[in-house]
Amino acid sequence: MTPSGTNLRYLMADTIITTKHREWAKYVIGKAELDKRVAEYNKRFDDMGVERDTHTITMPPVPDKADEQKPLIEVEEISGKGSQGFGYKGFVLTVNDPTKLRLGVPAKRGRGERVRDMAERTGAIAAVNGGGFADPNWNGNGFQPIGVVISQGKVFYNDLGKKSSTNIVGIDKDGKMIAGRYTMQEMLDMNIQEAVTFQPRIIVNGKGLIKNAGDGWGIAPRTAMGQREDGAILFVIIDGRDATHSVGVNLFDVQNILLERGAVIAANLDGGSSTILVKDNVIMNKPSTKSGEGRYLPTAWLVFEHPEQAEIKNIWEGLRPQDIDASTW
Known part of the structure; x- marks a missing residue:
């Protein structure tokens, strides 16, 4: 005591x-x-999602020569000790053109889809897990999202009901990241292109919102998304729950990793056993699931060389949230 x-x-x-x-x-x-x-x-x-974000992005001009262009994605392997002394390993995925991102959803009704399968099916060159989902008895089928899902500018799923707003993580049609608490009308007015519901937002207007490790909400596998002023999207993927590999980090640590890399806005995504990074159909990290393949999920952030060619259909069309049994496989 x-x-x-x-x-x-x-x-x-x-x-x-x-x-x-x-x-x-x-x-x-x-x-x-x-x-x-x-x-x-x-x-x-x-409360961390209330302050209105005012950041702007300035996309760098496209070089004349192909060999001078940045690659669409860059993967950085990271490791260290978190603020509470535990070792961690993970990755930072940088997507240099935010307009190449799309939100992927499952192919079939009634269950989620593993992120690697989603990436392989759609032809994505990289993929990261997305938003949260209903998980009865912590054994949900991964098919019922929480909050909203917006893909290609269309509302795929909305269970807000009487709630007037929700914390979202997404991008608008110009590739600007949007994170914070917004109403559905505000999302539509901002021309949100892709978005999921999750929280908390951890960086806004260039400043971190988590003040110390004690407010970091425990040590766990983590996934987060941020954006630099040049428009590049940063995904942080940290493994956890493995004393021989990576114990994990708290949200204060994730915030610091993103601030060090120039993020001016950032938000937490679903973590824990959902945390996964896929590149070229290969799982790069070590998900904390028994299979090592990650969980069945309702959403994933997908990167495409040609996103306009990606076929992503609204699997929830015509379904009401009350029509879905998230516990049935």
Whole structure:
């Protein structure tokens, strides 16, 4: 019950909360404190999406010679120790032209799709997991997203109901990243091209919103998305839950990785066992699933040389959220 012991207990609890065994955190801090902590994080994450982003992007001119052009994607392998002393390994995927991104969705109704399968099926050269999904008993089929899904400028899925707004992570038609809390009308007015619901936003207007490691929401595998002023999109993919490879990081660490690489806006994406990076149909990281293939998911960020040729259909067309059973395989 010393201050250092209390900090350790809360770190353990926050780490457990990010897993499919969230309820186990009650054995560390008690059920009432668990519920209180989750509610506090949700409130804080909501508040972090309120400030309006004012960043602009200036895409560099296309060089005359092909050999002077930057590659569409660059993959940087990273490793180190997080702010709480645990080792991590992962990758930073840089997409130098944000207009080459599309949001992929499953091919068949009734279940999600593994990211590598989605990339191979659509011809994407790289792919990263996207937004969250309904996960009854932490064993969901990956087919029912949470919030909204927008692909190619069209609303594929919307379960906001009476909620007036949601935290989104996406890009507009010009390739500018949009992250924060917005209403559906605001999204339409901003010409959102691709988007999913997730939180928290961790960088806005060039400043980090997570002030210290204690607010970093535990240690886990992480995926996040950011953008530099030159328009390049940065995906951070960090492995976790493996003491011999990579324990993971908190959101404060992810924020710092992105700030160091020039991100002026950034937001968290679904992490944990969903975290995955695929390049040329090869899984680059080590997903924390038994199969090593990642989970079945409703959305993934896909990179195409020619996105206009990608065939991505609205698999939820005609389905209401209440018509979907997220627990049935």
